[in-house]
Amino acid sequence: MRVSELRFEPADVAGVRFTISPVWETVSSLWVLDNPVRHAVHLSWIDRAGVALRRPEVAVRVQPLRELTRPRRWLPDFLTPAASRADVTLDEQLDQIAATPPDVVVRDLLSTTPSGPLSPFGQALLVDPRGLLSQLVDAVRIWHDEAIAPDWPRMRALLEADVAHRAAQLAEGGTGRLFDQLHPSLRWLGDRVVSDDPFERDFDLGGRGLALNPGVFTDRRVLWNLLEESPPAGTYPVRAVGTLWETSPTPPGDPLARVMGSGRAALLHLLDSPATTTDLAWRTGLSCGSVSQHLAALHAAGLVVRTRRGRHVFYRNTDAAMVLLRAAGGE
Structure with a gap:
């Protein structure tokens, strides 16, 4: 090994x-489109993103990025800069890419060649990094707007x-x-x-x-x-990437739903790992207001705990909630 x-x-x-990188998700998502069988967990997203990429006006502007994210090819490091902090924005990362010195662009492009020859755009960027880097930045922004932004809160x-x-x-x-x-x-x-x-x-x-x-x-x-x-x-x-595209977390005939209502039962089924109100709203289809009300009731009953980390409050099941879930599941 x-x-x-x-x-x-x-x-x-x-x-x-720890950081979160909008640019990384934007760039790496193109690998998923190239191999949907391997990434079957994302099939619902793949279907939507594929429709966007087939639009001619999107395809032509995203092409520079596609050429640098070919399957089984290394990425140049300047294209996925390390996020400076957990709440870094897409615009900040794009500004960082746009400000890459030409010699660094050349160095990083050449460092990828052991995995295969440069694409036509890669070769052109190697010759004129100052003139063509803006096309690459534009491609990342367009692809993020089309394929990532609609699902970015989730x-x-x-x-x-x-x-x-x-x-x-x-x-x-x-x-x-x-x-x-x-x-x-x-x-x-x-x-x-x-x-x-x-x-x-x-x-x-x-x-x-x-x-x-x-x-x-x-x-x-x-x-x-x-x-x-x-x-x-x-x-x-x-x-828990398998939960990303879930919309109906409550199992059919769930006993807890009959006791406490489907909304609160759905939240308990999702809170084996920490989640925010916004996350839970996306995953259940409930409004943020409804989720907040359910969480307040569950917290008062000792079934969830909440922890603040920076600007966000995360909720998670207590041991008592886990006992209820196991009992309802017949374990």
């Missing part, structure tokens, strides 16, 4: 942080719930527990992370820390941005 090793100094352990809520879960792991068990539970392909060995990885890299973080972000369209393994000249970053598969 091939592995990569990421070596940590004390400053790197202290510099582990995606972001799922990503924020994952970050809240990982932050709790880090606070309760330290860096070792975090990496041991982040993904089955990772192992923490005291001063390094060993990652099952076909590229067999040996990388010293060098005191720069490590940005970690969950990815909706990331599957199977952790993907690393590891160049000596770029901020180190890794993207791992988000938890």
